[in-house]
Amino acid sequence: MPPHNATAAATHGATPVVTAVLQLRDGRIEAARATLRAVLAQDANQPDALILLSGVTLRSGEVETAAELAHRAVRLAPEEPRAHAAMADVLAHRGDALGAIAAWRQVIAHDPLAAAAHTNLGALLQARRQYNEAWEACDTALSLDPNLAPARLNRGLAAIGLGRFDDAVADLRQAVKALPRQAEAWLGLGLALRRAGRHDEAVTALQRVLKLEPGHVIALNNLGRAHRAAGRYEAAITAFDRALALQPDHVDSRWNRAVAKLLAGRLPEAWDDAEARWQLPGLDPHPSYPRPVWQGEALAGKRLLLVPEQGLGDAIQFARYVPLLAGAGAHVLLGTRPELAGLMASLPGVGQVLAPGDALPDFDCYLPLLSLPRVCATGLESIPAKVPYLVPPPAALRRWEALIPGGEGLAVGLAWAGNPNHVNDANRSMPIAALAPLRDVPGVRFFSLQVGPRAAEAELWPGLNDLSPQLADFTETAAAVARLDLVITVDTAVAHLAGALARPAWLMLAHEPDWRWLAGRTDSPWYPTARLFRQARFNDWASVAHDVAAALATLAADHAAGDALAA
Numbered sequence: 428m429p430p431h432n433a434t435a436a437a438t439h440g441a442t443p444v445v446t447a448v449l450q451l452r453d454g455r456i457e458a459a460r461a462t463l464r465a466v467l468a469q470d471a472n473q474p475d476a477l478i479l480l481s482g483v484t485l486r487s488g489e490v491e492t493a494a495e496l497a498h499r500a501v502r503l504a505p506e507e508p509r510a511h512a513a514m515a516d517v518l519a520h521r522g523d524a525l526g527a528i529a530a531w532r533q534v535i536a537h538d539p540l541a542a543a544a545h546t547n548l549g550a551l552l553q554a555r556r557q558y559n560e561a562w563e564a565c566d567t568a569l570s571l572d573p574n575l576a577p578a579r580l581n582r583g584l585a586a587i588g589l590g591r592f593d594d595a596v597a598d599l600r601q602a603v604k605a606l607p608r609q610a611e612a613w614l615g616l617g618l619a620l621r622r623a624g625r626h627d628e629a630v631t632a633l634q635r636v637l638k639l640e641p642g643h644v645i646a647l648n649n650l651g652r653a654h655r656a657a658g659r660y661e662a663a664i665t666a667f668d669r670a671l672a673l674q675p676d677h678v679d680s681r682w683n684r685a686v687a688k689l690l691a692g693r694l695p696e697a698w699d700d701a702e703a704r705w706q707l708p709g710l711d712p713h714p715s716y717p718r719p720v721w722q723g724e725a726l727a728g729k730r731l732l733l734v735p736e737q738g739l740g741d742a743i744q745f746a747r748y749v750p751l752l753a754g755a756g757a758h759v760l761l762g763t764r765p766e767l768a769g770l771m772a773s774l775p776g777v778g779q780v781l782a783p784g785d786a787l788p789d790f791d792c793y794l795p796l797l798s799l800p801r802v803c804a805t806g807l808e809s810i811p812a813k814v815p816y817l818v819p820p821p822a823a824l825r826r827w828e829a830l831i832p833g834g835e836g837l838a839v840g841l842a843w844a845g846n847p848n849h850v851n852d853a854n855r856s857m858p859i860a861a862l863a864p865l866r867d868v869p870g871v872r873f874f875s876l877q878v879g880p881r882a883a884e885a886e887l888w889p890g891l892n893d894l895s896p897q898l899a900d901f902t903e904t905a906a907a908v909a910r911l912d913l914v915i916t917v918d919t920a921v922a923h924l925a926g927a928l929a930r931p932a933w934l935m936l937a938h939e940p941d942w943r944w945l946a947g948r949t950d951s952p953w954y955p956t957a958r959l960f961r962q963a964r965f966n967d968w969a970s971v972a973h974d975v976a977a978a979l980a981t982l983a984a985d986h987a988a989g990d991a992l993a994a
Contacts, residue, residue: 542571558588576605595619624965689942698801727756823906844881864976870983926954
C-alpha cells in the first residue's frame with residue numbers, strides 16, 4: 428500500500444531518527460515522540476534520539492525530563508554541539524542563565540561557525556546586561572549569517588546598553604523589517620530612538636508595540652518618557668496613567684509620572700508618586716529606625732532627624748526646610764555628607780549636624796530629606812525660597828580674598844560637568860569645548876569651579892584660573908562662590924550652592940531637564956537668583972553657549988559702564 432501523505436512518502440525507508448525529524452517538521456509532535464521513544468527502547472544510548480526527545484519534552488513543559496535526556500546526550504556525545512545546545516535550552520528554561528551561557532559556549536567551542544549558537548549566546552548576555560560580550564557574540568553571528576534577525580535585534584539592544592544609540596537605531600530598524608510582528612523589536616527601536624533624542628520617531632515605534640500588545644506596560648512607560656522628553660507632559664501623564672491602571676505597582680511608571688507632573692508645575696500631585704524612588708534600582712532602600720516616620724504632626728518640643736539621600740545638590744536644595752521646621756518648634760538633627768557638614772552648620776535653626784560615623788543622639792521621629800516637600804504639602808507658591816540660607820564662615824571668606832582678588836572685569840566661575848555616575852550625566856554635562864563662545868567675551872575673568880574627573884579639562888582653556896586644588900569641601904567652594912560675581916554651570920551641586928548663597932547663577936540645561944527646573948521657565952521658584960538657559964533641541968549645547976555668551980557680553984558691558992561711572 429503506498430504512503431498516504433508527503434511525510435509518509437519521505438519517511439518510507441528512512442531511519443527512525445530521520446522519520447522523527449520529518450514528523451517534527453510536519454508538526455506531528457506526538458508521532459515524533461512515539462518514534463523517538465521506540466528508538467530509545469531499542470537503544471537507550473542513541474544520542475540523536477536523546478537530543479531530539481529532549482527538545483520535544485521541553486516544548487511540552489516537561490523540563491526535568493528534558494534535562495535528564497540532555498544530560499545523557501552530553502555524557503554520551505561530549506563532542507556533539509547539538510547535545511550542548513539541547514542542554515543550553517533546558518538551562519535557559521530553568522532560568523539558569525549562567526549555565527545556559529556556558530552551554531552555548533560549549534556549542535561554539537565544538538562548532539565555531541554555528542551562527543545560531545552565537546545568536547543565542549548574545550541574547551542571554553544582553554539580558555544579563557553584559558553588553559560588550561553580547562554585542563560581540565551577535566556581531567559574530569551576523570558575520571556568519573547577515574540575515575539572522577534575532578542577532579540583529581540583540582546587537583541593537585546591546586548597543587543601547589553601550590550608549591551607541593545611532594548604531595542601535597540602525598540595527599533595530601532592520602530588525603523590525605524582518606520581524607514586523609515582534610513587539611520586542613519595536614520596543615527596542617522605540618527605546619533607541621528615545622535615547623538618541625528622536626522623540627517623535629520613538630513615539631511612532633512605541634505605538635506600534637501597543638498595536639501588537641495593547642497591555643504592554645513597559646511600552647506605555649517608554650511612550651510616556653518619549654512624550655515627556657518632547658515636552659508633551661499631559662500626553663506623558665496619560666501614558667503613565669494607562670501603565671499604572673494595568674500594573675499599579677509598576678515603579679518606573681509611578682516615578683516617571685511624578686517627574687512629568689513636577690516638570691509641568693503640578694507639584695502637590697507629584698509628591699506621593701515621588702516616594703516610588705525608594706524602589707528604583709540602584710538606590711538605597713528607605714531608611715529604617717526604631718522611631719516613627721514624621722507624617723506632618725505637630726513638632727513643638729520634638730527632636731526630628733532628617734536623613735540624607737541622593738546627591739549633594741539635593742541635600743543643599745532641601746536643607747531650606749530646616750528653618751521652617753525649627754520655627755515650628757522642632758529640634759532638627761540634620762544628617763549630611765562629610766563634604767557638606769561644615770557648611771550646613773550655618774543653617775538657621777539647625778540643632779545638630781550629623782556626618783557619617785557620628786553617634787546618633789536620641790530623637791522622636793525621622794524623615795528622609797527629599798520627602799519634606801510631600802509632608803509639607805509644597806506647591807509652586809509655597810516653596811521656601813528665602814535666600815541666603817547658607818553662609819560661608821568668615822575664616823574661609825578671608826582665605827578666598829587672596830585666591831580670587833578683586834580686579835577689572837567680572838569674576839565668573841565655570842562648571843561644565845557633574846558626577847559621572849549620575850543616571851543622566853551624559854545629557855546634563857557638556858564638553859568644555861562647547862563653552863568656547865564665552866572665551867571671546869571681553870571684560871571677564873574666568874575661574875574653574877569644576878571638580879572630579881573633568882577638572883583637568885581646565886588646562887584646555889588658556890588663562891582659565893583653575894580653583895579645583897583648593898576646593899576641598901563645600902565650605903571652601905561656598906567661600907569661592909561668594910567671591911564671584913556670577914556662576915555659570917550645568918546642573919550640578921555648584922548651581923544649588925550658588926542659589927542657596929543668593930549668588931547669581933546661570934544654569935545651562937539639557938533639552939529634558941531635571942524635574943526641579945520645571946518646563947519652559949527662565950527663572951526658578953527654588954532659587955530667586957538663578958537664570959536658566961535651555962537647549963532648544965536634544966544635545967544642542969551650541970545654541971545654549973551662544974545665548975549665554977550674548978547675555979554675558981551685555982552683563983560685562985554694564986559692569987564696565989558701572990565701574991566707569993563709579994570712577
